[in-house]
Amino acid sequence: MQTRPIVLLTSFAFSPLCIACNKSQPSPTSAPASHVLPAPVASAAAASPVEPAMHFTAEVVRNEEFQKIFAPKMMFRLEPYTGGDSGWSMRIAPVSDTGGPAIDCIGAVETPLHGDTKVEIEPPQNGATQDPTWKHREFEYVATTSDCKTAWDLMNSANYNSKMSDKEREEAGIKLGQIPTRHGVFTILDAHFAPATGQNEHGTIEWLKCEVDLSGSSPRKTPAQTAKSSPIRALDLKPFIESHLGELDPDLAGLQTDCGDGQKPLQSLAPVLYGDLDGDGQEEAVVEGWSCLSGNGGADFRGVLKVNSDGRLSVLPIESMPKKFKGRDTYADLRGHMVVEIKDGRLCEVYGIYNGSDPNCCPEGGERRFIYRWDGHRFALDDMIDVPPAKGGN
Numbered sequence: 001m002q003t004r005p006i007v008l009l010t011s012f013a014f015s016p017l018c019i020a021c022n023k024s025q026p027s028p029t030s031a032p033a034s035h036v037l038p039a040p041v042a043s044a045a046a047a048s049p050v051e052p053a054m055h056f057t058a059e060v061v062r063n064e065e066f067q068k069i070f071a072p073k074m075m076f077r078l079e080p081y082t083g084g085d086s087g088w089s090m091r092i093a094p095v096s097d098t099g100g101p102a103i104d105c106i107g108a109v110e111t112p113l114h115g116d117t118k119v120e121i122e123p124p125q126n127g128a129t130q131d132p133t134w135k136h137r138e139f140e141y142v143a144t145t146s147d148c149k150t151a152w153d154l155m156n157s158a159n160y161n162s163k164m165s166d167k168e169r170e171e172a173g174i175k176l177g178q179i180p181t182r183h184g185v186f187t188i189l190d191a192h193f194a195p196a197t198g199q200n201e202h203g204t205i206e207w208l209k210c211e212v213d214l215s216g217s218s219p220r221k222t223p224a225q226t227a228k229s230s231p232i233r234a235l236d237l238k239p240f241i242e243s244h245l246g247e248l249d250p251d252l253a254g255l256q257t258d259c260g261d262g263q264k265p266l267q268s269l270a271p272v273l274y275g276d277l278d279g280d281g282q283e284e285a286v287v288e289g290w291s292c293l294s295g296n297g298g299a300d301f302r303g304v305l306k307v308n309s310d311g312r313l314s315v316l317p318i319e320s321m322p323k324k325f326k327g328r329d330t331y332a333d334l335r336g337h338m339v340v341e342i343k344d345g346r347l348c349e350v351y352g353i354y355n356g357s358d359p360n361c362c363p364e365g366g367e368r369r370f371i372y373r374w375d376g377h378r379f380a381l382d383d384m385i386d387v388p389p390a391k392g393g394n
Contacts, residue, residue, distance in 0.1 A: 053068075053069070053070045053071065054070050054071065054213070054214040054215040055211075055212070055213045055214070055215055056068060056070070056211075056212055057189070057209065057210065057211050057212070058078065058209070058210050058211075058212060059207070059208070059209045059210075060078050060080075060088065060207075060208050060210075061206065061207050061208075062080070062086060062204060062205060062206050062207070063080045063081075064080055065077065065078060065079055065080055065088075066078040066088075068212075069095060070214055071143065071144075071214075072145075073094055073095045073096065073145045074092065074093075074094060074095065074105070074143065074144070074145065074148075075092070075093055075094070075095050076090075076091075076092050076212060076214065077090070077091045077092070077093065078090060078091075078121070079091055083199075084197070084199045084200070085199065085200065085327065086122065086123055086200045086203070086204035086205050087120060087121050087122035087123070087205065088120075088121045088208070089119055089120055089121070090106065090119040090120075090121065090137075090139075090186060091104050091106065091107075091119070092104065092105040092106050092141045092142075092148075092184075092214075093105060093148070094145040094148060094149065095145075096145070103148060103149060103152045104152070105141045105142040105143070105148040105151070105152075106119055106139055106140070106141045106184070107119075107152075107155075108142055108148060108151035108152045108154075108155045108176075109140050109141065109142055109151055109155070109176070109179070109181050110139055110140055110141075118137040118138070118139050118373075119137065119139060119186075121188075121205070121208065122202070122205075122326075123193065123200060123202040123203045123204060123205055124202065125202050133375050133376070133380075134188070135187060135188045136185070136186075136187050136188075137185070137186045137187075138183065138184065138185050138186075139183075139184050139186070140181045140182070140183060140184070141181060141182055141184050141214070142179060142180075142181055142182075143180070143181065143182045143214075147179050147180065150179065151176055151179045154172045154173075154175050154176040154179070155176055157169065157172040158170075158172040158173040158176055159344070182214060182215070182216060182217060183216030183217060184212070184213065184214045184216065185211075185212070185213040185216065186210060186211075186212055187210060187211045187212075187213075188208065188209070188210050189209045189210055189211055190208075190209040191205055191207065191208045191209070192205070192206045192207040192208075193205060193206065194206050199327060200327075201324070230274075230276075230282040230283035230307065231282075231307050231311070232274065232282075232283055232284065232285050232305065232306070232307045232313075233274060233283065233285075235307070235313065237269075237272060237285060237287060237305060237313070238266070238269065240305070240313045241266060241269065241287060241289065241305075242265065242266045244315055245265060245266065245291060245301065247303075247315040248287075248301045248302070248303035248315060249300070249301040249303075252265070252291050252293070252300070252301060255291060255292060255293070258292070258293060259291075259292035259293070260292065263292040264292065265291055265292055266289060266290075266291060266292075267289070267290040267291060267292060267294065268289060268290050269287060269288070269289040269290075270287075270288040270289060270299065270340075272285050272286065272287055273285070273286040273340070273341065273342050274286070274342075275342040275345060276345060277304060277316075277342070277345065277346070277347055277374055277379070278306070278316070278374040279345075279374065282306075282307070284304050284305060284306045284316065285304070285305040285306075286302070286303075286304055286340055286342060286347060287302065287303055287304075287305060288301070288302040288339075288340050289301055289302075299338065299339075302318075302338075302340045302349070303315055303316075303318065304316040304318065304347060304379065316374075316378070316379065317377070317378040317379070318347075318372065318378065318379040319372070319378055319379060319380045319381055321370070321381070322381065325381060325384045326384070328384060330370075330384060333353045333354050333355070333365060333368075334351045334352075334353065334354070334368060335352075335354055335360065335363075336351070337351055337352045337363065338350065338351050343371075346371050346372060346373060346382070347371075347372040347379055348369055348370065348371050348372070349369070349370040349372075350367050350368070350369050350370075351367065351368045351370075352365070352366075352367060352368075353365030353366050353367065353368050353386065364389060365389060366386060366387050366388045366389040367386070367387040367389075368384065368385070368386050368387075369383075369384070369385045369386075369387060370383075370384055371383040371384075371385070
């Protein structure tokens with residue numbers, strides 16, 4: 001069993017460019033013009049019935065782009081992954097943004113901030129084409145050009161501007177939460193697949209038909225409405241953790257017999273983190289700790305606890321870490337040293353990246369951040385981001 005010693009995190013100055021999807025996207029001119037579905041030309045006669053254009057169907061083939069102007073100066077796009085990768089990214093942007101600066105009216109208000117599987121259309125794992133979470137995606141977006149640009153700037157200021165004080169970033173986040181948004185729904189109606197390849201282990205999507213509805217209203221929660229406290233803060237979590245270690249980590253199910261003589265299964269806990277991770281308005285608790293098998297002091301389990309409607313605690317499941325994620329080796333250059341955190345309402349695991357001969361205490365290659373989202377059933381891995389080291393190393 002892999003041990004995961006905890007280390008202190010170093011704050012990094014994030015670039016606004018990190019908000020872009022980890023799949024690099026081509027400009028619209030890179031797709032063959034004969035297959036790019038042309039955006040309708042807005043005219044004075046056609047400008048009045050804007051609302052019907054917010055609900056439409058689309059068809060797109062692999063490695064090509066779809067564009068649709070659905071409101072004045074606002075465009076919905078399916079941008080293909082580059083190279084041999086199979087998939088598309090959903091994006092909404094001002095029409096003037098086509099081929100220009102990267103502004104995304106979904107990414108400005110959706111979390112996690114480094115891409116989201118809700119807007120990444122990829123071949124489903126294990127051929128699960130009927131999985132509702134693959135066929136049906138819902139998201140928030142900013143509906144006007146001016147609001148989108150404002151939201152994009154505020155999002156970057158609140159999350160990535162290292163020159164701003166904590167108070168200034170907090171104020172930017174409050175302003176961002178006050179910008180009105182709309183609700184979008186993306187539904188896959190049909191798709192044609194080709195067999196798996198070395199680059200696309202789950203196969204390739206050769207053709208996709210989808211339905212897009214951008215007409216939904218969605219009053220957003222302001223910071224005053226988000227959960228600031230919940231019953232879970234008043235509970236002593238340690239007894240529950242001691243009796244549910246096997247639920248938090250199946251490898252720890254036999255600790256009563258695996259621990260040495262006189263050793264307690266639960267050695268210690270890190271400070272508990274609290275946040276609304278499943279979007280129900282109540283806080284959950286993120287726990288991390290050391291069992292009798294944690295070796296030289298490395299934390300070897302973590303989990304999310306929730307208070308149910310009957311007042312009892314339960315463990316919310318977390319997807320097991322895959323060996324590969326979007327074609328990348330998840331464990332490359334890692335040696336453990338995990339720490340958990342809550343960032344923008346999402347569960348994150350952070351590891352130091354080692355450059356070959358780095359001593360075990362001091363990874364010099366930056367951070368690898370694994371970001372999870374609650375999909376209604378479990379915390380699913382949503383993104384994997386490598387953050388370069390701060391100037392002068394970690």
